[in-house]
């Protein structure tokens with residue numbers, strides 16, 4: 461059983477089709493990044509997953525059940541409502557009592573989000589990052605198997621973002637499955653195992669972050685060009701040689717660079733550059749999201 465499964469999930473707001481036939485699968489134990497530009501349909505999807513709004517059609521299974529009052533799902537989706545005049549700790553105690561969770565759990569979750577040192581201070585004195593961490597602490601009270609986080613680092617400064625990333629990875633390492641949305645490619649790349657790219661309500665790609673990073677080329681600058689092309693074609697085949705002037709991009713493993721260099725030099729070709737060229741993730745995402753620059 462996958463912790464999250466949607467089938468042909470769709471949401472229509474009047475004339476706006478916010479989510480279009482979405483099939484989403486989040487596997488147990490992974491951190492899944494739901495990446496898309498502003499307005500792509502991420503929040504609408506997460507709200508449907510949590511049963512906060514009803515899908516127009518299609519279905520949702522969370523931990524094998526329809527959405528609703530699931531004890532083992534934690535969420536940070538809309539800015540959580542806390543009492544400004546109570547401390548962080550007192551706010552969590554109120555929530556714990558309301559949810560029937562043991563009060564001792566409050567200290568545990570304060571530790572997990574590194575807020576124990578400021579837990580006695582009033583919520584109204586917290587920075588945005590601390591407010592966000594308290595929101596996460598609240599989502600963790602019921603010791604969830606699945607965490608659903610909508611843009612968990614939105615509005616945080618770089619240090620706050622880094623803290624939040626570490627906390628999320630730690631939670632995943634302790635066995636919690638995490639689904640988070642983001643409009644930042646770099647963030648998803650750093651925290652997630654797999655990524656689903658959504659744009660205009662549709663899932664346009666789903667892949668592992670490892671796969672995204674693979675697939676670079678060996679870049680060679682060599683001349684005379686015609687002779688270099690002949691040697692390279694003979695060595696690895698025409699289909700794996702892309703040429704632009706004296707620059708060749710070769711679809712080979714990085715480990716083949718020494719052999720290719722030796723082949724070229726041995727044939728009397730002069731090699732002035734030979735280096736591994738990483739795949740251009742930004743370009744890939746621009747293409748996938750129709751040029752939406754706010755994912756970068």
Ligand SMILES: Nc1ncnc2c1ncn2[C@@H]1O[C@H](COP(=O)(O)OP(=O)(O)OP(=O)(O)O)[C@@H](O)[C@H]1O
Nearest residue numbers: 473476478496497498499500501502503504505643
């Ligand atoms: N309650 C609503 N009524 C009408 N339209 C809505 C409503 N909620 C969302 N939409 C529209 O649905 C589309 C998807 O919005 P959604 O908030 O899900 O996107 P998002 O990917 O989460 O973007 P953001 O990062 O900006 O929140 C947008 O065009 C939005 O204007």
